[in-house]
Amino acid sequence: MKNALVFQSDFGIADGAVSAMYGVAYSVDRSLQIFNLTHEIPQYNIWEASYRLIQTTVYWPKETVFVSVVDPGVGTNRKSVGVKTATGQYIITPDNGTLTHIKRMCGIVEAREIDETINRLPNSGASYTFHGRDIYAYTGARLASGVIGFEEVGPKIPIEEIIELPVIEAKKDKDLVAGTIDVLDVRFGSLWTNIPRKLFISLGISYGDKVEVSIKNNKREVYRNIMVYAKSFADVHVGETLVYVNSLDNLAVAINQGSFSRAYNIQTGTNWIISIRKAPRLVYE
Structure with a gap:
């Protein structure tokens, strides 16, 4: 049985970006069930992306795969990661602070850096501006469909290295x-x-x-x-x-x-x- 694939981004739906990510996912497996968390995150607002994940993720079944793309650092040396939450879901995202609330309020039990030599859309290697399509949607779809297991996302990285945004405690x-x-x-x-x-x-x-x-x-x-x-x-x-x-x-x-x-x-x-x-x-x- 396929696991649900849930997309979040700051792309909006005025152009073809979200549709392109859908297309990549369906090219991996046409039987995938794809859902939207939201595509209305304010542009570049990593903090809100992090919050919307904690607001939603834990209410989905175990092994649901979330792909979150709010990525002002696309093309830089920031990592691309997949994590498994303490409640059993997976999140594929840039390691730029998007996982702040999940890490603090839910917990992460395993983290892996995406191996882009394997988990990248074929023939997309010359593009460095649409990792949401070429890396995250592709990897998320492969994980949700069972084409790869979580260990095949890439090598393990220490959970404590996952980037967190500054937080002021109540x-x-x-x-x-x-x-x-x-x-x-x-x-x-x-x-x-x-x-x-x-x-x-x-x-x-x-x-x-x-x-x-x-x-x-x-x-x-x-x-x-x-x-x-x-x-x-x-x-x-x-x-x-x-x-x-x-x-x-x-x-x-x-x-x-x-x-x-x-x-x-x-x-x-x-x-x-x-x-x-x-x-x-x-x-x-």
Whole structure:
């Protein structure tokens, strides 16, 4: 039985790049089942590519093969790798930080550098700008179809050598928790943080409590307000703000039926710091 092959990239679908990767995969095995994670990663945004993998990968069956191509360093000496996750999936990708969240939050049990003398689309050797088609789609399809086993991807490399992007850990400081805004819930404009639910509730906060939220871009505060810690969007009126627990069991901030990111011009990354504490009684009583 063939394993699923799941593609992710920053290519979009306005041209033929994604279709070309499909074509290469089907040329390996026409019976493959191919799916898309997303092709709407912002151009060159390795951080978001990493986040979308952790958001999705662990929910797929063991031996599913993911091909992630967000590769601003294509043509340089960055490695091409395949890894096996602690939950049993495979990821084929440039070693440029794309595996940051998988390595930290899921775990990698084995890593291999792709042997491009074997795992490269035939007659593509003169091209150095479309490794997504020529190396990653080709290798991913060969692995998913069973043409090669994982050991045939290439030689083993130490897991600790897999490149990670800089991360700022969420922390608790007396009466507040602080972390970073890692990514947006793109379609709805909610802010997804790296603050775990368990760390947050250690402040003694329960559903329905009012919390004070502060957001800084570097050291400049761009937002501060009081909102409800809600179980779901239905707990507040349309247009009201809320703090809730997202699908990764981390805290998120939103406007019910509105875009928090667009309303307050807030973006993502390690320079966007969010802190949350139980609102002082003087503020809301």
